[in-house]
Structures are given as structure tokens and as C-alpha cells.
Amino acid sequence: MTTETPEARLKRMKMRSMRRGIKEMDLILSSFADDTLAQMSATELDQYDEMLEENDHDLYQWVSGQQPTPERYLSLITRISAHQAHVVRN
Numbered sequence: 625m626t627t628e629t630p631e632a633r634l635k636r637m638k639m640r641s642m643r644r645g646i647k648e649m650d651l652i653l654s655s656f657a658d659d660t661l662a663q664m665s666a667t668e669l670d671q672y673d674e675m676l677e678e679n680d681h682d683l684y685q686w687v688s689g690q691q692p693t694p695e696r697y698l699s700l701i702t703r704i705s706a707h708q709a710h711v712v713r714n
Contacts, residue, residue: 634661637673645680652687656707671700 628636638661642654653676664672675683675697685691686701687708693701 633669633673637661637669637676640676646684648684649680649687652684652704652708655711656704659707660703668700671697675700 638654638657641657641661642650644650644653661669661672678697682691683701686693686697687705689705
């Protein structure tokens with residue numbers, strides 16, 4: 625079994641954040657990943673990595689508030705939504 629280095633993990637997650645199925649999620653997640661992944665705890669990174677497996681259309685509806693976010697992702701999606709709102713304002 626190969627162990628992924630922390631640097632390789634961050635690089636992989638940043639790449640997965642910017643190469644999504646829909647352009648809106650490319651923009652939202654790549655900005656969030658660039659600005660926050662390096663400061664996240666291992667547990668937060670595990671949750672983010674798990675979230676990256678979700679369907680883009682579901683993610684977009686959660687981030688935009690069109691659909692309720694599953695409880696397991698609520699804190700993370702709230703953080704992503706707040707980040708996106710900040711990016712849009714500035």
C-alpha cells in the first residue's frame with residue numbers, strides 16, 4: 625500500500641477541486657481549495673476528500689442553498705458557501 629504524502633494529497637485535492645463536472649463547481653471549489661486546504665486539519669481534509677466524491681449538481685445545490693445539505697457536510701458546505709460569498713463581494 626502506498627502512503628500519500630501530505631503535499632501530494634493537497635495537490636490531488638486541488639486538482640480534483642478544479643476539474644469537476646460543471647464549470648460553476650470548478651470555480652467555487654478551486655478557489656476554496658487554493659485559499660483554505662493548506663490550513664485544514666487532517667479530519668477536515670478527510671471530510672473534504674469524501675465530499676469530492678459527491679455529484680456536482682448536488683454540491684452546487686447545497687452550496688447555493690437550493691437544497692438542504694446533508695448533515696455530514698453541513699459545516700463544510702457552510703464554510704464553502706461563506707468563502708464563495710466573500711469572493712463574489714470582493
